[in-house]
Each structure stands twice: as structure tokens, then as C-alpha cells.
Amino acid sequence: MRRLASFLMLFSFAAFALEPPADEPLRGYSAEHSAVEVQWEQKFRAIPDRERIREDMQRMSARPHHVGSPYDKDNAEWLMAQLKSYGLDAKIEQFEALFPTPRSRKLELLGPAPFTAKLEEPTVAVDPTSGQKSEQLPTYNAYSRDGDVTAPLVYVNYGAPSDYEQLAAMGVSVKGAIVIARYGETWRGIKPKLAAQHGAVGCIIYSDPKDDGYANGDPYPDGPMRPPEGVQRGSVMDMPVYPGDPQTPGVGAKPGVKLIPLDQVQTITKIPVLPISYADAQPFLLALGGQTVPDNWRGGLPITYKTGPSKAMAHLAVAFNWDRKPLYDVVATISGSSFPDQWVIRGNHHDAWVNGAEDPLSGTSLELEEARAWGELLKQGWKPQRTIIYCFWDGEEPALLGSTEWAEYHADELRQHAVAYFNSDGNTRGLFRASGSHSLENFVNSVAKDIQDPETKMSIWKRARLASMLHATPEMRAETRTRADSRIGALGSGSDYTVFIDHLGVPSVDLAFGGEDEGSGQYHSIYDDFYFYTHFQDTTFVYERALAQTAGTMVMRMADADVIPYQFTDEADTVQNYVTEVKKLADTMRTEIKNRDADITEGVYAAAADPKKVSVPPAVEAIPKYFNFAPLDQASDDLTAAAAEYERAFAAHDASGETAVNDELLKTQRALTDPAGLPNRPWFENMVYAPGFYTGYGVKTLPAVREAIEQKQWAIVDAEIARTAAAIEREVEVLNAATKILSGN
């Protein structure tokens, strides 16, 4: 499902000319144990095989395998059989969830130049699976409500909050209209959500050729870009409120669980939604009247983009089968020899929108190859100290269903036992990218230094760090030359880590390579298949192997360590940056409001207006008061001090003997959760990381504070500062307890 994610959560690896000496023992290991571990890791990395990954991808992508389809179940059973054949203890854990599929779809333009949208992706002759019509899910957006509306059209660009401000300034309202938005910028579910909030009655989302079509390269099958009739399917559920089964928030949906009635579900869209291709979109866009759009609203079609409204009416009618479908999560467990109650979890989903070679099978196949390696190494005598759990999730595409229901079902155990969750999803060629919890930043760096980049033969750590220099600001360059660890991004949403980090406070990392074959246009279409992947993506599967090596090394190193190798000075440094950011955000917004108010009063808008064009000046706004950031400043300083103390105690003597500290360490990230959750969305409990309420995938750090400011909910800012600070102070307390154990006090 992830996509926007891979851009926003870019691993901002900064460069350093020389890699530091690698002969220190691994963190959390004694020198002796470290030497043994390094050998096991090397053995592991020799195992993943490109041809096997290729074959696994081909097998699993042979037919469409969305939730509830025969081949989805078939893949799950095949995965379980494979895992068992490797000698692992594998099972299918079955859940169920609401998963609507189309009963009827109609979109037409009425008026003088009538047109009926095809809503159909044609078979491509050279592509053998593109013609599996009987099993393909039609093009649609899951969790759109049923609806039948006839209304004029308005173009809303990406349908982001700023786009509605622009429309208001141009005097255009979407009230009573069907909006037509292009894919991109915001997560797709935000588009109908905001459209409905502004009074629209329907929403069409199309793929503009500027964003992933011919503007970026040759269209499929000549090149990797979206062809004229290619359509992006996808969920439009209001996942920033809660992901997972809409009828069982917070509860693992085993068959028979109590359900919220459909008409009370909060996360289904308020208006009907339908995705279309740019071939289908062009006649609708041509029907728009009104003003010519601003530069940055223009797409790549050979037309004059206008805001609308259209004179001609559009008719949008969609109806769905509102069925509950089974979910088959495949789970394999390797019990820990020393700390069986400390769990290292690894996951990637196996369901797809259609054949899904890139999304998700490029990730699923390499995860399976890691599992095969564990089978081999167990036979050779390797014994992980911690329990390792390998998960192959079902139902990620509709709404992170399989991972969410599983983790909600096992919530109490996970809160007690989960050490870390390592996620992957679709994978391509290029630079190493990691995003996640910053207590794992140092750990991610340590592993990345040991993985070879297939193209340059330098480490993936060094390559990413060097490449980040190319367009770095002077500030970034300076930091790069002084900070030992490269920074990792923060996690928003868009893949299965969401329930772990955001709901349960389990330290999580999302891993991928990317940047070289990205932005391609088969995302969520019938053409994301084996032919596509093997012609236009990681065609030699070298980055598939590299990601297996990377993720697997992380799992092994985390599972084998004596002391969990969390590190907190990187985290404290990052939190301090976030605090600086939200303080600056408040100041910037206050200054902007002040200036705009002054401009309105002085007549700036009247002076700048062209009387031939409609323009509506903004209204004068109350200037927000100053906020009390003291608790956050204090908490950030306290975390910095506690992290440094822990680091000193950790370095002072061989920590590897002090395994009692692990119990405290397990609590450090859980401390960041607040059971009351974020304002208006209690399911999201993490006070440091969350997907944005109006970005969907894009992360908001210190979300309660940041979004209160962004959304101008001035009245709650001080309280959310205090609540966020309290969460950080809880981590400080746990961390101080850990330090005490290490220091023997």
C-alpha cells in the first residue's frame, strides 16, 4: 500500500567521507559474543538467493490475490507450507474484516458533449497476466460509500487543505459539486474527506500524466509509466482516525466479535468516490469552465486546466457489496533460547490489489527468503536469544487489516514482549531508506554499514550518506560532517508498522531501497505484475537480495544481543529538533496571521486584485496568544540528560552482563503512548509519531501539539504541550531506572 510514504520518509542519510573503524564489538554484545555473532551474520547474508526470490515472486503474482480472492488464500497456504518446509513453526491466524467490492460503477458526463467513462484497464499483449479479467478487482476506491449523484464538476488540484484555500481566494466553492482531484501530494483518502468537509457531493480521483504518466517517461509497456487507461485503485478509508476493520476499532476481529453497525462506522467516506484513468478524465476536465488554474495546479494533459464549475453535469453512481471477508495472516515463530518473552517481529503483507508484483510481492518474496535462511541456520546450530516472529500479513491494501487485527488481538502480549518491529513493503533499486523510531537510529546505522550496495560495492550506509550530499543545504552538509549517525526519517502511515508504533508504542522501522526505479505508474493497477517488475524494476533482483540481507541482519542482531541495543542520545537529539520545529511553527503562523491581517487592513489585496478575475481576500483573523512551551523544553532537556547518563553507564562497563536492564528498556517506547490518544482519534496513542490527520501517510511528529497549531485549535495547544511533555518525562523515568540498573545503584 505504501507509496507516498517512500518519498516522505526518506532516509536522510548524511555523508561522511570515512566509515568509522568496525572493530568495536557490536552494541549490546560482549567482545567475545560479538565475534561469534559477526560470523553468524556473515553466514546468513550468504544465503538469500536472487533466483529463489524471483521464483517466489512469480508464483505469488501468478493470479490476482486481493482480500477474499481464491488466490489470496492459496498464497497464504503456500506461504505456510514453505515456512514449514524450512523447518519453522508456521500457522495461519485467521481474522475477518469489512471489505467492500464493487457491485456497480458508473461515471458519465451529461450535456452537449456526453461521455461515459470506460473504467477499464485493457489487456496488454506482451503482458501475460494483464488479461486475467475474471479475477481482477475492478478499478475502485475501497470504503467509498454507496451513492448516486448528479452535479457540476470542480477541479481541486490534489484536494489538499491549501488547495481549498486557493479555491476560496478565487471565489470558487465545491458546495453541491462533484470534485475532480488528481492523485498525489496527499494520501488519496484525504481527498474525499476534505471534499465532503467543504460540501462536495462526490469525488473523482484521476492519475494525471504529469504525476506518473508520459511526462516522466514512456508509458507501459514501452516504459514504466502509467498508460492512458491505467488506474490507481486504493483505499479511501479515513485511516488517520483508525486503520483496520472499520467495525472493530481497537479489537482484534476474530470471527464472532461484536461489530459496530455499518451506519455508525466513522471511517467510511461521506461521499461516493471513484478513481479513473487520464484517458477517462480528459473529457471531464475539458468540460470545466471558470478561471484558468495557477501554475502549480496544471497537469500534463494538452488542455487548459480550469477550476470549474462545469456547465455540463457529471453523473457518478457507485454501489458496493458490503461483505466481511476472511484474512489469512501467516505467522512463523522461532522461540528464543535465553529471552523467549522478548519478541523481535518482522512483517510484510502478501495481499495485493491485483497481481501486485512490486506491491507487495517484491517485499514478501525477500522476507520469505530470510525465513528460509533461518531454517538453514537453525540446522547449523544457531540459537537466537530472543523469540523471532515472521509475519506475512493479509489485507494490508484495504486498510492495514491483517496487521491491525492481529496486533489488536495480541495487544497485551505485544505491550509486554515486543522489542522491535521491522517492516518492508514494495522494494526497488537505489539508495537505502529507513524510517522509524529514533531509539533504533543508531542500530539501523550499525547494520547499514555492514551491507554491500550491489551497484557501487560500497556499503549501503556510505552510498546513502554520500548521495545525500549532492543537494544538501549548507546546514545539512555541516551536520553530515559532524554527526556520527545518519538520520532516519519518522514514520507516518502507509504500511503495516502503523499499529505497532502508533497504537502500541513498539519501536518500529520501515526498510526499502528506492529512488532509481520509482515514481513508476503501475502502482495499484493490473500492470503491477511479474512482466512489469522483471522489465522495469529491480530486474536482476540484486536489491531484493540486499534488502533480505539488511532486514535479516537487523532481526538477527536484535534477537541475539545480550542487552537490547536501543540508544537514546540520537532519540533525544531528534526530539529536541521536533520541539524546535513546533515552537518555530507557532511563531511562523503567528507572524503570518499578523502580516496577513495588516495586509488586509492596508488594502494590499485590493491593490493586487485584477478586476477581470474573481478574487476574494481572506478575512481578518484573531492573532494567537503565545503558548507555554516550557514543559516541552524541560522534557526535551531531561531526555537529553537521561540519554547521556544511560550512555555513560552503558559504556562504563561491559553492559552485556546486565541483561536485567532489558525489562526496563522494553518500557521506554511504550512510555511515549498515552491511553487517551490524540485529540479526536484515541486509537493513535503515540505522542511523538503519528500520520497527519490531513496528510494520511505523511508523518506529524509531536502530533498533538503540531496539529493543534496547524489546525489553529489555539485553545488546546497548552494542554497538548503538557500531555506530550508528560509522555517524554515518562520515558525519562524509565530510562533513569535502566541507568540505575547498569550503574548497580
Next chain:
Amino acid sequence: MRRLASFLMLFSFAAFALEPPADEPLRGYSAEHSAVEVQWEQKFRAIPDRERIREDMQRMSARPHHVGSPYDKDNAEWLMAQLKSYGLDAKIEQFEALFPTPRSRKLELLGPAPFTAKLEEPTVAVDPTSGQKSEQLPTYNAYSRDGDVTAPLVYVNYGAPSDYEQLAAMGVSVKGAIVIARYGETWRGIKPKLAAQHGAVGCIIYSDPKDDGYANGDPYPDGPMRPPEGVQRGSVMDMPVYPGDPQTPGVGAKPGVKLIPLDQVQTITKIPVLPISYADAQPFLLALGGQTVPDNWRGGLPITYKTGPSKAMAHLAVAFNWDRKPLYDVVATISGSSFPDQWVIRGNHHDAWVNGAEDPLSGTSLELEEARAWGELLKQGWKPQRTIIYCFWDGEEPALLGSTEWAEYHADELRQHAVAYFNSDGNTRGLFRASGSHSLENFVNSVAKDIQDPETKMSIWKRARLASMLHATPEMRAETRTRADSRIGALGSGSDYTVFIDHLGVPSVDLAFGGEDEGSGQYHSIYDDFYFYTHFQDTTFVYERALAQTAGTMVMRMADADVIPYQFTDEADTVQNYVTEVKKLADTMRTEIKNRDADITEGVYAAAADPKKVSVPPAVEAIPKYFNFAPLDQASDDLTAAAAEYERAFAAHDASGETAVNDELLKTQRALTDPAGLPNRPWFENMVYAPGFYTGYGVKTLPAVREAIEQKQWAIVDAEIARTAAAIEREVEVLNAATKILSGN
């Protein structure tokens, strides 16, 4: 001809909530004289008549009137007759110049999908003059050399210096190729110049719909944007070396003047050039192979833009009649009553590429209306103290021919007598924009405060100042609230002021309204005609009247003053900013080279490269030494001090009695010229203002220094700093002499 100019030389009027009290006497006037002047100015501003301007535009645009055409001469004679009918002393001053016109033009794509470019703008039914085929100049670029070449194509984006760097980084060479460049960014003459420098054998320039076609609004005749077959004609002469007749640089080309042989002319292109429409361009662009271009290289056609080279060959063949044609400059003179040897000059060209309603007749017509007003006022007893010269230039479009030859012919007189030159060219609706010599900045501000904006009814000064606040940086906002005068831009080239300011050092200002109907696509096409202007530009002619009021008030106020109202503290402040800029430029370039060198050495480029794409890392470059900016710092400080001294002396007593100071004031801007001229282009003598050698229209201030740095001619930087500083010190000396006169020392 001007166009890019109107964007680059934006009048960066900053806002100020309140206009200062207007009851002070006009600068250079006694209180009593000022009161009288204000009355004459008010009388003047009541005269310009929208209907007359409309009729004059209709008359002059009735037929094509390029240099050498029957209607060009007809317009000149009609203009002279009109001026005489107003009671003015008018004559035609005839010159001649080389003006090539097409003998044959051919452009075809060879290979498997052959295509022959139409090279023809079709008649538009609703547009009555668009069908005057027999008199229209074909679509071509003047001063392209003859040539017949067959070669593969390479796309070079705008064909700017940075575009060639990008191509080099992608491993693409234009050696032996025909380049296809889009119009925009650089002045068109730069495109073949740079292409030839990089080894190309031909150059095609096309109008991309992203730049002035359907991307920006409905195409003509439904809207103002360029239709698929519309073509931009225009000169490609190497005017940054020298403008005017290519065969008589520096000499006024009266019939019989000695000519440089054609084959020794430096300013004719080195390779053949042809402009085409986007309908003609599309097949050529589709033939390109190679890599997909970067984002900012993409145009608006529904294709994948690639760099090339093309497999198919293109064939370009052009041949011209290399004739010398007569130029008819129409000049009317009103002798000054007190200071007949101090000349105030006003100009606008009358020749066009075809019918030229907007360019230039929107300016020509309003200038004519000013002249009519002078006739009226002279009858009412108005007597300007200085001589006023009204010029209607011929041959501006090919190469500023009429103004350059006239001013070169009268060079000695102008150096002695010229007080100021006020230019206009095409004019549309919107904000007031002025660019020019900064000794006139305060004067321009003073007049702009007295002109009413037709749309908002506030002064044009206040409107521009307020509107500039809308997207101002914090620095700009702060300055706006503290600096009394709004800043005016500096002049590059693109219209008839060039010879005055750049060759002779005559203080010059270029005037226009714009921003509301700009960026339209009929520029230099057959569709820039009366139908177009009256449907899509200043359709009610209110800004035509407003510009007549503005320019006329400037002429009158300058001609009637006792002491020439130059002011030097604004100029000193501006020069100081320029000095800061060039120092910063040197530092920035040094840092960039240092960083790039480090990146190359450390392997940044190797790390960032995608092996599936060709990429060529840059070569290590020598780091430039530090330069001696002391002379410029000193000169700038000296000018600041001298300007302040002059201002104190001026304010200390009624300066209006001290008319002896005028002789010194006349020399202040002439002092900025150096007879040796700029490096490699001695015709350009002004050491503060010049068009860029690689921008064509865009200005380079302190050009000898700035371009030496930009072009990495490190060895000459110190000498050019000294030479530029010396010019400024010469002005300081003159200014100190003026102050002495005022102080009675």
C-alpha cells in the same frame, strides 16, 4: 520587441500604508513655480483621450508594417503629418540598415515518419487582419545566417548556459546536431549563440504550450494564448555585442556611410535558425531518443520529452535576401524657452513584426496622444524650459535599428545635451512598472504618486507598492516600511533605451503597466493585431491613457524644472546593494566550487549515480583566489557620502535659483561610462548597467565585474573592479562639483 524585459525589470515597488504629504514643492522647483507646474500638469493629464488612442492604434495596425514595407513608410509619414497637425516641428530622419528577409525556408524530419513543417500561421475567421498574407513577413528569425544542414536533433530546453551543463551531466553532446530549444527564459538570440559555441550546426526555436500556449489559458481566438500554429518571429542578432545596423557599429548609418563587409559582421548568427509553432514542433520532439528530461525541462505537449539525439535526421535550410532597408525615424521638437541645450527625450518605436497592435502600437499610440497634448498646451501658453524631443523609432524589432542609428549619429550632441530618455513599448493592464537609472528613482516615485490607477482609483504608486507586499519576503516587507521611495529595476535591453543608457550614459527610464493581461501568446505573430488587443488586452484603453499621463507628466516635470531633479542618495543605496551582490556572488561561487570539488573527490557523484542512466560527473576545478573589492567598497562609500552632501546642500536653500548646477548634473551619469567599454564588447560603455552577455535582455549590474565572476574569468576580476570603481569615483567628483556650486563655495 521587449518582452522578457517586462518580467525581469519588474518595478519592485514596495508598499507603504500612507502616502507622504504632497504639499512640498516639486523637487527642483521653487514653491511658487511648483504651484504653477502642478496646474499645467493637471491640465495635461486631462487631455489624453481613450478613443483617439484606440483610433490611432487601429489606423497604424491596419496593415503589416515591418521595416522596409510600404505601410511602415506610410505610418511614418502619417505620424509626421499628425505631429505637424498638432502644431509641432516634426520631420523624418532617414537612416538605413541591413535587414534580411526570407528567400526560402525549409524544415523537415527525415526517416521512417517523415514530416515537413508548415511554417505558416493560418488565417483566423473572426480576425479581419490575420488574412493579409501578401504583406505579412513569413515566420523567421532575423539575422540568422543562410544555411542548409541535415543532422540529428537534440533538445536543449531553453538553451541557456545551465541547460548545457545539465546535458553534459547526462552525457549528451550537441556537437554536429541541430538543437531544438523552446522560447523563454533567455532572450532568443542567446539560443543559437550558445548552441553554436557548443558545436551545433543548426537551431530550431519553438513556442511550447506550457510557456505561452494552452497551459496558460484558452488559445486564440477563444482566449489570449498562442494557438497551435502561432509562431514567434524575432531577431537573433548577437545584440549583447552591439545593437543597431550590423554593418556600422558605433556610427549613425546615413545613406553612403562606410560598411563592414557582410562576411566580417560579428553579430550575425554562426548557424542557421528557424522559429516554429508547437504544432510543427511536436513531430520533431517525438523523434527524440535518449533519456527522459529533468522535471523543469518538460513542456506542455502530451509527450515524453527526451534529450535526444534523434535517430531520424532533421533537415533545416534557410536563405535570406541580405538587403539594406530605409529606416524612417519620426522626430518632433519643442524648443526650450530657458535651457534649449538641455534635452528631454521621449521615444517608442512604430515598426512591428506584422500588424503589431500590442507591440509596439499600444505604446506608439499613447505617445502620439502625449504629443497632441503638447500642441494643445503650447497654444494655451505653456512654455517648457528645456527642449523636448519626441521620437517614433523605426526598425526596433530587428535590432533597435532606428534608435541606435539616430543616437549614434547624434552622439556628440546627446552626450552634451541629453537630460533624460523616457521609453515605452507595448503596454497592457495592471501594475505600474518602471526600470531605469537610479538617479531618476526619486523622480519616478514623485510622478507615480500623482497618477491615478484606473482600476483601483488609488495612485499607481500606492497600488504597486501595496501589491508588492503580497508575496514579499520578510526583508522586503521591512524595507518597504522604512524606505521612502519604492525601488525601480535596472535596465538590461529589449527596447530603444539601450543606446541611450548603455552606449551614451544618458539617464533613462522604461515605463509600462503590466501583470494582468501579460504572458499572452500573440507576441510577434500575425495575431498581435487590433482584434486581439481590443478583445484580450487593455480593451477599454484606460491603461493606455494612464501611461500617456505618466510618461507625459515625467516629460513635462523634467522639462519645466529649474534644477534637474536628479537625486543621488537612492542611486548610492542601489550601487551599494550591487557591490554587496557581486561580493556575495564571488563568495558563493568559491564555496560552490570548493564543495563540488570535495564531492567529486569523496565519491558523492559515484554514490548518487544510477547505473541504468548515463551520468557524467563534473571535473575538479581550481578554486578561485580572493579578490580585491576594496576599490569598489571605497567608491560606493564615497558615492554615498557625496550623495548625502549634495542632498544637504540642495535642501539648505532654495536650489531653484542655482541653475548653473545643471551643467554639472548633466555629467553625472555620463561619468559612469568608460570609452573602453565592457570586456569583449566595447560598444557597451556603461560600467553600472548592461544587458547580460548570456541573457540578452536580462540586466547585469556592475557588468564588467559581475560577468567576469559569472564567466569564471578570474584573471580579470581585480582589474574590472578597479575600472568600475573608477567610473563611480568619476561620478563622485562631478557630484562634489555640483555640491560646491550649490553651497556657493
